[in-house]
Structures are given as structure tokens and as C-alpha cells.
């Protein structure tokens with residue numbers, strides 16, 4: 309049975325206009341957005357960990373400054389997204405608690421380890437590349453605050469993708485050992501990057517409704533294909549190969565065919581059984597606990613200001 313939708317909400321969607329926080333909206337629409345935006349925000353801040361591990365080990369001062377800025381950008385993206393979720397009535401505290409207790413998810417990709425410096429390049433090139441393909445259409449998402457947050461985030465992700473490409477380009481054109489390091493990183497990150505787009509369309513429980521509501525503009529498989537088509541020529545430009553013997557141009561489809569994805573791996577990682585799920589959450593909870601004094605100080609300051617204003 310189709311959920312009851314207010315006429316004003318239907319009219320906004322029909323005119324392809326944005327739904328704003330004070331507009332009437334179905335409760336299920338609100339809950340779907342909170343779920344997706346919160347997961348997205350959680351991904352941004354958990355995503356700081358794999359690369360953050362390399363800040364102190366970056367190969368030069370220049371690389372270190374760039375990586376530091378990139379990881380800070382991810383924190384900023386998390387903040388815009390939590391703020392967008394707050395406009396729907398979900399508090400920051402409640403969202404972080406859902407992350408820490410495993411009631412809300414974050415992207416599967418951040419449960420894989422960063423074993424070498426080349427992984428920082430592979431994350432920028434492939435993970436940020438996948439993020440852009442997924443997120444550019446979200447700039448036209450039906451919910452205004454999410455769509456607007458996405459515009460700036462996408463611009464920053466484009467810079468991130470280029471810095472990853474440049475790291476890999478440097479390694480791929482360096483010594484044979486450096487080339488091998490770049491190739492090894494790409495071999496490990498390729499399949500997990502394809503999994504970022506989610507389950508195949510016929511197994512994606514939310515896609516149909518989210519597309520009807522203009523939250524998602526394209527299906528998981530459509531975006532995955534777009535990512536493959538964009539990335540194959542870039543791999544050639546890097547002088548690196550993608551670890552898929554079935555990857556080949558299909559002139560009839562005007563797209564690259566690619567091998568079957570092992571979705572059992574995606575489901576295992578989503579369930580909590582990826583290589584580093586427990587470590588990522590433990591690290592996040594620890595950071596949150598160690599940061600308690602900052603939140604207390606901010607609340608005390610706010611209480612003081614309110615009291616002063618009331619005088």
C-alpha cells in the first residue's frame with residue numbers, strides 16, 4: 309500500500325522543487341532521509357581513520373599538508389551532513405549514539421586497512437571517485453538541505469580524487485617497487501570500491517521508494533556502471549591495471565562489461581564482519597569519550613551566554 313502523502317508534498321515533487329524542513333512531508337520520507345544522511349555523515353567521519361593513519365607517515369611535508377587538509381575536509385563534510393539531518397529533527401547526540409551502538413551504518417569501504425602509502429592514493433582515486441559518481445546526483449536530491457550540502461562536498465571530493473590520482477601517477481611512474489606498490493593498492497581497493505554503490509538493484513530494498521521520492525536519482529547498478537566507465541580509461545592513463553579479467557568494452561552497450569561482484573563480501577562487511585569494523589568503532593567511541601570535556605565546555609559557555617542575555 310502506497311504511503312499517504314500530503315498534497316503539498318506531492319506538488320513539490322511533481323514540480324521538481326525542493327522539500328524544505330518546515331514543509332509537510334510523510335513520516336516515512338523523513339525517516340528515510342535521516343537514515344541516508346546519517347549514514348553518509350557517519351561514513352565521512354569514520355572515513356577519516358584509514359587515511360588519518362598515514363598523516364604522520366606521509367613521504368614529504370607537501371604530501372603531509374595535503375593529506376591533513378583532506379582529512380579535515382572529511383570532518384567538515386560530516387558536520388554539514390549532521391546539520392542537514394538535524395533539520396529533520398534528529399539530534400547530533402542521538403545520531404552519534406546510533407553509530408556507536410551499531411544501530412546505524414557507515415560505508416562498508418572504511419572497514420578495510422590502509423597497508424601502504426599507495427593506499428592513500430587508491431582511496432583518493434577510487435573511493436573519492438566512487439563517492440563523486442554517487443553524490444553528484446544527490447545535489448539534485450528532493451530535500452533542500454541535503455542537496456545544498458552536497459554541492460560543496462562534491463567540489464571538495466573532486467579535489468580529493470585528483471590528489472589520489474596524482475599520488476598513484478607519481479608512484480606508477482617511479483621505481484619498479486613504487487609501481488608494484490601502486491598496483492597492489494589498486495588490486496585491493498577495486499572490488500570494495502564497486503561495493504560502495506550498494507547491493508544490486510534487484511536486492512536493493514530502498515531504491516524504488518527513494519527514487520520515487522527523488523532522494524536517489526539513479527539506481528545502484530546505474531551508478532556503479534558509470535563509475536566503471538569513468539575509471540577504466542583513467543587506469544590506462546596511470547599505467548595500472550584493474551584486477552578483473554572480464555573487464556572489456558562492449559560496443560553494443562557503449563559501456564564496459566565487468567566481472568561478477570562477490571556481494572557476500574559486502575553483506576559480511578555490512579553485518580560487522582569486515583577486516584576492521586570493531587577497530588573503527590572502538591576508535592570512534594574512544595575519541596568521543598576523550599572529547600567529552602569539549603562538549604561540556606561548549607554547553608557551559610552557552611549556558612553562561614544565555615544567562616547573561618536574560619539579565
Ligand code: FAQ
Pocket residue numbers: 343344347348349351352355356382413414415416417431435436439442503504505506507511512513514515518524528578
Ligand atoms: N556500506 O536498499 P539499499 C564518503 C545498506 S562516500 C554499508 O540499496 P540505499 C566520502 C543500506 O544502507 C561513502 N551499507 O540502500 C569519503 C541499507 O541498510 P539500512 C558514503 C550499505 O540507502 C571518501 C541496505 O544496505 N556515501 O564517505 C552499503 O537505497 C574518502 C540496503 O541497501 C554515502 O553514504 C555500503 N556500501 O542505497 C570519505 C552516499 N550499501 O539503511 C572519506 C549516500 C548499502 O536499511 C574518504 N548514500 N548499504 O540499514 C546512498 O547513496 C545510499 O544510501 C546507498 C545505499 C547507495 C549507499
